[in-house]
Amino acid sequence: MLEVLSGKKLMNGNFDGGEFADGDTSGDRSAGARATALRATCSVCSYSRLVMVLIRVGGVKIRWLQLERLFSTSNHLGSLMMFTLVLALVTGLEELSCLKRLIPVTDDFINCLHENTNVDFPLLETFFAPERNVSIYKEVLESTAHNLRYLTESMPKPGFIFKPVHESHVQASVICSNQLGLHFRVRSGGHDYEGLSYVSLVETPFIMIDMSKLRQINVDIEDNSAWVQTGATIGELYYRIAEKSKIHGFPGGLCSSVGIGGHITGGGDGTLLRKYGLAADNVLDAIIVNADGKLLNRAAMGEDLFWAIRGGGGGSFGVILSWKVKLVPVPETLTMFSVSKTLEQDPETKILSKWQRISDKLVEDLFLRVLFRVAGDKTLTLEYKGQFLGEKGTLMEVMKDFPELGLTREDCIEVSWIESVLSNAGFPTNSPLEVLLDPNSTPFRLHYFKAKSDFATKPIPAFGLKGMFKILVEENTSSMFMIPYGGMMAKIPESETPFAHRKGTIFKIHYATISSEEDGKSSNKRMKWIRDIYSYMTPYVSSNPRQAYVNYRDLDLGMNKKDSKANLIKAQTWGAQYFKNNFNRLVKIKTKVDPENFFRHEQSIPPLPYSKRLSSW
Secondary structure (H helix, E strand, O other): OHHHHEOOOOOOOEEOOOOEEOOOOOOOOOHHHHHHHHHHHHHHHHOOOEEEEOOEEOOEEOOOEEEEOOOOOOOHHHHHHHHHHHHHHHHOOOOOHHHHHHOOHHHHHHHHHHHHOOOOOOHHHHEEOOOOOHHHHHHHHHHOOOEHHHOOOOOOOOOOEEOOOOHHHHHHHHHHHHHHOOEEEEEOOOOOOOOOOOOOOOOOOEEEEEOOOOOOEEEEOOOOEEEEEOOOEHHHHHHHHHHHOOOEEOOOOOOOOOEHHHHHHOOOOOOOHHHHOOOHHHEEEEEEEOOOOOEEOHHHHOHHHHHHHOOOOOOOOOEEEEEEEEOEEOOOOEEEEEEEEEOOOOOOOHHHHHHHHHOOOOOOOEEEEEEEEEOOOOOEEEEEEEEEOOOHHHHHHHHHHOHHHOOOHHHEEEEOHHHHHHHHOOOOOOOOHHHHHOHHHOOOOOEEEEEEEEEEOOOOOHHHHHHHHHHHOOOOOEEEEEEEOOOHHHHOOOOOOOOOOOOOOOEEEEEEEEEOOOOHHHHHHHHHHHHHHHHHOHHHOOOOOOOOOOOOOOHHHOOOOOOOOOOHHHHHHHHHHHHOOHHHHHHHHHHHHOOOOOOOOOOOOOOOOHHHHHHHO
16 A cells, blocks of 8 residues: 555555555456457457548549458458558548548557556446447537537547546556557546536647546545545535534535536635635545656645645646545534525615625625526526524524625525535425436536636725626626635635635625527627626726636636647736736646646646756756
């Protein structure tokens, strides 16, 4: 165990959150024998396929040439590749698009995996490629992708998808991607706002590692902790905690289908943040695969890397395999309420103005957010939704500081912590707890959306709010909410984790346009709307830098260019918005642990340029 956690290859065994044990040894046959069996299987499966090649000679398109049972089963693949090469030479083609598809990159990857792990993986359950079965590939690709904007035909798709069934497969995936020069993305829950866990906008071809089969959760109530693999959702974690205790919880997000892997790497805020901080503030340990394919825990990775992965954004420092999180105490009874006000009921914005002044100063047990809802007739309703860690009688005493809201006992309902999780996730009343175990049951699944974020350090004046209301009602797909900070968030230093939006932040703003339908005209209109309201809000939110939340990823802020040569100067713009001064430390850690920028995407942390590395240490 100590050798593995110090960076050795994990060659067999099952990880239960703290120990490695001997596992299945059925994969101990030689890599050569496995490769031979694999090639034979592929040949048999391909034996009766039609191979169709589009030939262009002198700019004239010739009809599809159909080749049926052209080669013997034993030598089908090699002969077909040779035929394609000869065909390209004979016809004088500069490029033959099918050639790339015929090169068995998937097979090379599989063979490499066999050489780097002794734990078998069933091919039909772990590998998905369009040339093997388009419909199944499409189903897997879309299974946990939550933004339909990035599932359109024009978006680049992964060359193949690999679903590891053992943590050693992730190690091998990193090693093999490095050896084969493959760019890859890692998907936990598929909630990246810009689809970066399953789409690569600037670097193709690429592959995807889908972590959904690695979702084991071990809750230890006596230790007040839980180990959770990153393929699990926060809803699953909440469910497993509630199975063991009614007085334990975890301060994560509201949407139950969010993957725990990416959620914590961006910080992870939720209804308990004013009492206990972020999800990332409550991490005790982690298991990560680094750029060399080594498996590291907190002790092995060191405190710098452990600091970086708790809020520094996903996809920059390694592949997180599991988190050890701290469970927090919750009362047996919580109180929830919702009070709605139309603009006609608050024409001078007195209620919202009061909320801005006091929401971050109320007792830490109270979390009171504001949702802005636009109806089809362009009427705007403000919904004040609260969660209190205690009974309604105590809550009514607390709310005497906010009489303008007009909260009554009849507005309140007492629930358990896990029932509050269901309500916050948007599930109907009396939904069974088991809906938390099904990522596809979430009410927020599958829309075309674009979002942006802001942090406010002072109240927005009444005239600013009225202008904001006017823009909100212009778009009936608009969505907006404000999340109060203060409490524990103001007590944790900015440098404690990469998430720097702490003391001085009174609330966070989330803007979005959400639609179940998409066409060019409406899409352009919605994108213009969200950029217009973001521009309008400039004078009323944080500045120098204008802060943003990395878990609400926004490529409008800037992005890395193609290949591994990220531009540090350009990255500093959006890096400062997400992380403030912590961005500089993230860059230094990146340079130390991944100097070749193997883990990269459109907004990953870049390493220092070679010219600056010696002078920086």
